[in-house]
Amino acid sequence: MRQVFGYWNFRPAYAMTISMLTPPKFTPPSDGFAIAVARLNKTYRAERRRVAKHALRDISLHIAPGQIFGLLGPNGAGKSTLINILAGTVLKSAGAVRIWGTDIDADPRQARANIGVVPQELNIDAFFTPRETLEIQAGMFGVPKSERRTRTILDLIGLTDKAEAYARTLSGGMRRRLLVGKAMVHQPPVLVLDEPTAGVDVTLRQRLWEMIRGLNAQGVTIILTTHYLDEAEMLCDEIAILNHGQIIKQASTKELLAGAGTKQLTLVLAGAGAAGAAPARTKFKARMSAVAKENNSKIDISVGEDTITIRYAPEQITAGTIIKTANESGLEIAEISTSEPDLEDVFLTLTQEKSKK
Numbered sequence: 187m188r189q190v191f192g193y194w195n196f197r198p199a200y201a202m203t204i205s206m207l208t209p210p211k212f213t214p215p216s217d218g219f220a221i222a223v224a225r226l227n228k229t230y231r232a233e234r235r236r237v238a239k240h241a242l243r244d245i246s247l248h249i250a251p252g253q254i255f256g257l258l259g260p261n262g263a264g265k266s267t268l269i270n271i272l273a274g275t276v277l278k279s280a281g282a283v284r285i286w287g288t289d290i291d292a293d294p295r296q297a298r299a300n301i302g303v304v305p306q307e308l309n310i311d312a313f314f315t316p317r318e319t320l321e322i323q324a325g326m327f328g329v330p331k332s333e334r335r336t337r338t339i340l341d342l343i344g345l346t347d348k349a350e351a352y353a354r355t356l357s358g359g360m361r362r363r364l365l366v367g368k369a370m371v372h373q374p375p376v377l378v379l380d381e382p383t384a385g386v387d388v389t390l391r392q393r394l395w396e397m398i399r400g401l402n403a404q405g406v407t408i409i410l411t412t413h414y415l416d417e418a419e420m421l422c423d424e425i426a427i428l429n430h431g432q433i434i435k436q437a438s439t440k441e442l443l444a445g446a447g448t449k450q451l452t453l454v455l456a457g458a459g460a461a462g463a464a465p466a467r468t469k470f471k472a473r474m475s476a477v478a479k480e481n482n483s484k485i486d487i488s489v490g491e492d493t494i495t496i497r498y499a500p501e502q503i504t505a506g507t508i509i510k511t512a513n514e515s516g517l518e519i520a521e522i523s524t525s526e527p528d529l530e531d532v533f534l535t536l537t538q539e540k541s542k543k
């Protein structure tokens with residue numbers, strides 16, 4: 187409870203911290219894109235015990251400035267490979283990449299300066315303190331001492347009281363926050379976070395979200411990966427779904443959810459064990475199938491012990507029709523619940539469709 191209380195106390199100062207951290211305006215990218223990727227390929231070469239892996243296959247991707255962009259996909263889809271190529275820590279095999287208008291081959295230095303990346307692995311030097319870690323990183327990016335924001339960043343990531351502790355004594359969540367801090371020292375217009383909230387507790391997760399939104403409100407383009415689809419649904423303006431090294435879908439979060447289409451309605455039946463219930467169910471199923479056919483629509487009905495769950499397309503069939511049909515079939519309804527499709531449904535449908543092929 188105390189932690190939660192501390193968090194609320196922290197808020198006003200925190201909002202101020204974000205605005206102190208980011209310059210009011212970035213020069214717009216010359217090509218109009220925060221990130222432009224064309225026909226990108228990556229093959230990890232075979233090594234002693236490992237066969238070659240074609241991790242990215244002809245990826246083309248354009249990310250507009252000012253967004254929170256989500257990169258989703260199952261384990262091994264190629265998300266980190268893509269991000270590490272943007273970061274300059276993995277070499278691409280073919281294709282072109284521009285970061286905030288700068289081609290990574292033509293001007294790798296500038297390209298790196300245009301982006302801050304929080305990697306998936308917690309690679310922190312155990313023998314430096316958070317303050318030293320941030321200072322060294324700023325030095326590496328040539329940020330002059332007078333322009334460094336070490337204290338502000340420490341405050342922002344909630345590590346002020348750990349500023350002088352050895353990094354090896356930090357918890358996993360604290361290390362992740364330190365990595366976020368490291369990615370921000372040179373105030374890049376694009377910030378990429380590879381699973382920023384993995385293994386982070388609820389309070390800190392909310393604080394990270396707030397930080398991500400705050401930075402975005404200041405004009406920083408955010409790209410993130412996450413396996414928490416509710417997190418992506420809540421934070422991201424646009425989403426690309428990667429599977430087996432290919433982008434299988436890219437759309438605004440709104441569009442993705444709208445395109446999911448199916449709604450779900452569950453009828454909890456009264457007197458389920460009663461004689462006569464079984465014929466009513468059979469009748470209902472047959473009638474509903476007929477209704478679906480009439481409307482040129484698909485329907486999926488699964489019958490449980492005392493429930494019937496109907497998945498349907500709301501454009502063609504209404505809940506009213508379903509309930510009416512249930513009544514006419516002689517089903518006795520005790521309760522009704524409905525649910526909208528969420529990103530998890532969309533994600534599973536898309537990724538499973540593709541792996542069946």
Ligand SMILES: Nc1ncnc2c1ncn2[C@@H]1O[C@H](COP(=O)(O)OP(=O)(O)OP(=O)(O)O)[C@@H](O)[C@H]1O
Binds near residue numbers: 241265
């Ligand atoms: N350094 C490497 N050498 C060889 N193969 C690699 C290397 N890094 C990744 N791979 C392979 O490339 C593919 C994509 O891996 P990547 O780490 O990009 O996936 P990911 O989408 O980030 O997955 P996760 O959700 O598990 O983080 C995987 O098959 C992985 O085994």
Ligand SMILES: [Mg+2]
Binds near residue numbers: 265266267306380
């Ligand atoms: Mg990864």
